[in-house]
Amino acid sequence: MSPLQTPSQTVGPFFKPALVRSGDESLVTSRSRGERITIEGCLLDGDGAAVSDAMIELWQANADGRYDHPDDSQEKLLDPDFHGFGRAATDELGRFRFHTIKPGSVPGPGNLLQAPHINVSIFARGLLKRLITRIYFPGEQLNAADFVLNTVAPERRPTLVARNENGALRFDIVLQGVNETVFFDV
Amino acid sequence: MNPPVGYRRETRGAHPPYEHPAYAGTHKRTPRHAPVRLEHTLSEITGPHFPRERLASGENDLTHFDGGEALGERIIVTGRVLDEDGSAIPHTAIEIWQANAAGRYAHAEDVHKAPLDPHFEGIGKVVTDEQGMYRFMTVKPGAYPWRNHHNAWRPNHIHFSLFGPSFATRLITQMYFPGDPLLALDPIFNSVPDRSARERLIATFDIEVTVPEYALGYRFDFVLRGRNSTPTAG
Numbered sequence: 001m002s003p004l005q006t007p008s009q010t011v012g013p014f015f016k017p018a019l020v021r022s023g024d025e026s027l028v029t030s031r032s033r034g035e036r037i038t039i040e041g042c043l044l045d046g047d048g049a050a051v052s053d054a055m056i057e058l059w060q061a062n063a064d065g066r067y068d069h070p071d072d073s074q075e076k077l078l079d080p081d082f083h084g085f086g087r088a089a090t091d092e093l094g095r096f097r098f099h100t101i102k103p104g105s106v107p108g109p110g111n112l113l114q115a116p117h118i119n120v121s122i123f124a125r126g127l128l129k130r131l132i133t134r135i136y137f138p139g140e141q142l143n144a145a146d147f148v149l150n151t152v153a154p155e156r157r158p159t160l161v162a163r164n165e166n167g168a169l170r171f172d173i174v175l176q177g178v179n180e181t182v183f184f185d186v
Numbered sequence: 187m188n189p190p191v192g193y194r195r196e197t198r199g200a201h202p203p204y205e206h207p208a209y210a211g212t213h214k215r216t217p218r219h220a221p222v223r224l225e226h227t228l229s230e231i232t233g234p235h236f237p238r239e240r241l242a243s244g245e246n247d248l249t250h251f252d253g254g255e256a257l258g259e260r261i262i263v264t265g266r267v268l269d270e271d272g273s274a275i276p277h278t279a280i281e282i283w284q285a286n287a288a289g290r291y292a293h294a295e296d297v298h299k300a301p302l303d304p305h306f307e308g309i310g311k312v313v314t315d316e317q318g319m320y321r322f323m324t325v326k327p328g329a330y331p332w333r334n335h336h337n338a339w340r341p342n343h344i345h346f347s348l349f350g351p352s353f354a355t356r357l358i359t360q361m362y363f364p365g366d367p368l369l370a371l372d373p374i375f376n377s378v379p380d381r382s383a384r385e386r387l388i389a390t391f392d393i394e395v396t397v398p399e400y401a402l403g404y405r406f407d408f409v410l411r412g413r414n415s416t417p418t419a420g
Binding site for chain 1: 189190195196201202204210213215216221222227229230232233234235268270282283285291292293296308309345347351352353356358360383384387408409411
C-alpha cells in the first residue's frame with residue numbers, strides 16, 4: 001500500500017527561536033546579480049489587527065528568471081550568490097521586511113512567460129496549514145497577460161501587486177475581510 | 187522546455203481546513219474567500235534548499251545544552267521521509283522544536299508557570315540520509331495549558347518543519363504520542379477531518395528503537411506529496 005500524506009498542523013506561537021534567524025530576511029549578498037529591492041508589509045487579521053506571531057517565507061527565481069533547483073532546466077544562468085529563499089518573522093506590529101532582487105520571468109503554461117513574481121508562504125498560530133500567495137510588481141508589462149493574475153477576479157487582483165512606497169515595495173497581507181489578499185491552492 | 191510535471195494535490199480529509207471553530211485562533215485568521223486553485227508551474231515544482239551553512243551544524247541531540255543534561259524522560263525519535271509512492275526523500279532538512287519535560291518552551295512569550303530547564307533549549311535539526319532516514323534524541327515534552335477554552339491542555343507533541351523537493355511539498359506539522367488521553371480533547375489534533383489521517387500524526391512506540399538502560403524509542407514517518415505521472419495541464 002502506498003503511504004498516505006502526513007497532515008499539516010499549525011506552526012503554533014513558539015517557533016521563532018527554532019526557525020527564524022536574523023539575516024534570513026536578506027536573500028542577497030553584495031555579489032548577487034540584479035536589481036535590489038526591499039519588500040515591506042504588514043500582516044493583518046480579520047479585525048485589522050497586527051498578526052505579530054507569524055512567519056513568512058519567500059521563494060523566487062534569480063534576476064535571469066531561473067530557479068536554483070534541479071528541476072529548472074532552462075538555459076539561463078544560475079547565480080552562485082542568489083538561492084531564492086528567505087524567511088522573516090513578523091514583529092509586534094505585524095511588520096515584515098525582505099531584501100532581495102527583482103526576479104526575472106519564468107515560463108508558465110504553453111511556454112508563455114509568467115510576469116515576474118515571488119512565491120510566498122505564511123505560517124502562524126491559528127493557521128492549521130500555510131497560506132500561499134504571490135507578490136507581483138507594479139507597472140510590469142507582463143502582468144496584463146499573466147495566467148495566474150487572470151485566474152483571479154479583476155477586483156481582487158490588486159491585492160497581489162506590490163506598490164511603490166518610500167523607495168520600497170509595499171505588500172500588505174490581509175488574512176480576512178475587506179481587501180482580503182488572494183490566496184492560492186497549490 | 188517541456189511542461190513541468192506537477193505534484194499531487196492534498197488528499198481530501200488528510201489536512202485540516204483553515205476554519206476550525208473549536209480552535210479559537212482560526213476565527214480571525216481564516217480567509218473568507220476560498221483559495222484560488224493554481225496549476226503547477228516551475229514556481230511550484232521547484233523549491234528552496236535549506237540553507238547549506240545551517241545544515242553544517244547538525245543538532246540531533248537535544249538532551250544536552252549549555253554544558254548540562256536536560257531533565258525528563260529521554261526518547262529517541264526515528265523514521266523516514268517519504269513521498270506518496272514510498273520513495274525516500276534523501277538529504278532533506280527537518281527542523282524540530284518542542285516544550286521541555288515540564289511543558290514549557292524556552293520562548294519569551296511562553297507564560298506557563300512551569301519551570302524552565304537551563305539545559306534544554308528544545309530546538310534541533312536533522313537531515314535525512316540516502317534512505318530518507320532521520321534520527322534524533324530528546325526528552326519527552328510535557329503537556330501544557332493554552333487557554334483556547336476552559337481547561338484546555340495541549341497533548342504532548344513535537345513540532346516539525348520540512349521542505350521536501352519543492353515549494354508544493356512544504357509541510358509544518360506536529361507529532362503526538364500513543365495513548366495520550368488529551369488527544370481526544372485537542373482541537374488542533376482533531377482539526378484533521380479523517381480519523382485515519384489523524385492517527386498518522388501519532389508516533390509508534392518501538393522496543394527495537396529503544397536503547398537499553400538509556401532511552402525509549404519511537405518511530406514516526408513523514409509522507410510528503412508525491413509527483414503526478416503526467417505533466418500539468420496547459
